[in-house]
Amino acid sequence: MMTSPRLLLAVVSVLAPCSAALAHDFILWPRPGHLQAPGEVRLELWVGDHLAFEEQRGFQVERADRFDRVDASGAHDLLAGRVDADPPFATVALDHPGGHTLVLDRPAVRIELPADRFEHYLEHERLAGVVRERARRDESQRPGRERYTRHIKTFVQVGDRFDSAGCRAMGQPLEVVPLIDPARLAEGQVMEVELRRDGRALGDHPLEAMTLVEGRPRSTHMRTDARGRARLRLDNEGEWLLRSVNMRRCEQNCDEVDWESRWTAYTFHVGARGSHEPTRCSERRSARPRR
Numbered sequence: 001m002m003t004s005p006r007l008l009l010a011v012v013s014v015l016a017p018c019s020a021a022l023a024h025d026f027i028l029w030p031r032p033g034h035l036q037a038p039g040e041v042r043l044e045l046w047v048g049d050h051l052a053f054e055e056q057r058g059f060q061v062e063r064a065d066r067f068d069r070v071d072a073s074g075a076h077d078l079l080a081g082r083v084d085a086d087p088p089f090a091t092v093a094l095d096h097p098g099g100h101t102l103v104l105d106r107p108a109v110r111i112e113l114p115a116d117r118f119e120h121y122l123e124h125e126r127l128a129g130v131v132r133e134r135a136r137r138d139e140s141q142r143p144g145r146e147r148y149t150r151h152i153k154t155f156v157q158v159g160d161r162f163d164s165a166g167c168r169a170m171g172q173p174l175e176v177v178p179l180i181d182p183a184r185l186a187e188g189q190v191m192e193v194e195l196r197r198d199g200r201a202l203g204d205h206p207l208e209a210m211t212l213v214e215g216r217p218r219s220t221h222m223r224t225d226a227r228g229r230a231r232l233r234l235d236n237e238g239e240w241l242l243r244s245v246n247m248r249r250c251e252q253n254c255d256e257v258d259w260e261s262r263w264t265a266y267t268f269h270v271g272a273r274g275s276h277e278p279t280r281c282s283e284r285r286s287a288r289p290r291r
Helices: 115-124 128-136
Strands: 011-013 025-031 039-049 052-057 066-071 074-077 090-094 098-113 144-158 174-178 190-197 206-213 216-223 229-233 238-249 259-270
Touching: 025 098, 025 144, 025 238, 025 259, 039 098, 039 144, 066 090, 098 115, 115 128, 115 144, 144 174, 174 238, 174 259, 190 238, 216 229
Parallel strands: 011 098, 144 259
Antiparallel strands: 025 039, 039 052, 039 090, 066 074, 066 098, 098 144, 174 190, 190 229, 206 216, 206 238, 238 259
């Protein structure tokens, strides 16, 4: 069966030890994570697990379906004219105060894992429903054939102009959408988010939060409620990551793939305790790119 020309398929055979068979996170890490005044941000794309970064990636044209900067005025395409380059991933000018979300969608990759490693991967990501479905289909001892895409974003606040730009949904196939304005987040506050797949709330689904405490990664595992929402107390100043994986049985253009998954990773900065009062989001529009 033919696939879309924009769909890049890479077949990966995993022969490494079981721990290495787990798919890595791809994370956008802005340096700095907050700007006091307009300027440039060095955007780094890191690969690793549990904030233990192993490799930094440069920009690859064929590995980017979408690369946008989204502010209060809308989405601005950052793909046009870019060529392959060594790390860092990009340097982006944030030339006015307010909120800026940097959005990256990567094309599909196809992998096949031996049965035991695929089952371990599903357990690691808390995808119990997929484990049960494989058992129901008598597939637990069969290799896992999966096609996945990554949907990554990071938020950077510039100055003290609070324009609710960080409240926008980016329209990604799997996305963590803030319900509290990320521009005002400070240590000790509660962050609330909604997990969405294809624009719809994803209820009763695993969501993981990570941060570095004295240089060591710490994880908090949650499940969204029936409305796809989760709440998290931000008890640490600095950078935070929210991540999730959603996997479903492949139904279209499967090309010898049984499962189709979406990965999302959202990073944001949390300020010092008492620096700002939290503001609940009211903006629900999606920001789509201008082409």
